Amino acid sequence: MITKKRKNRRVKSRKSSQARSRRRRSSEKRGSERSQFFAAASLYTELSPDVAHKVWVTNISLGGLSFRTRRQYEAGQSFHIQLEAGPIEMNCPIKIVWSRQNSEGSFEVGAEFIPD
16 A cells, blocks of 8 residues: 655644744833834933933833833932923823833833822
């Protein structure tokens, strides 16, 4: 009796790529959807509210935001952020979660909102 050898071919299925993207999304710690946003804002501390640092907010969600700046910030630092963009007015405390320098020499910073 003659039998044919089966070639071992791997075919990518949609299910496997969907599962990978689901795993990738579930590994994020984000609890709410992030929205692209671009507006000027100011960071200041409670001890020196007269000294504000200008930043550019790049996206925002219910749990936090990210911004670009020329200054380096460390994870764990706390500030207040003041943002006024059209109908949006926001002045709330934030805590820096991460910071990384980009190829242009400026910094991208992620922060979470903290309760008053």
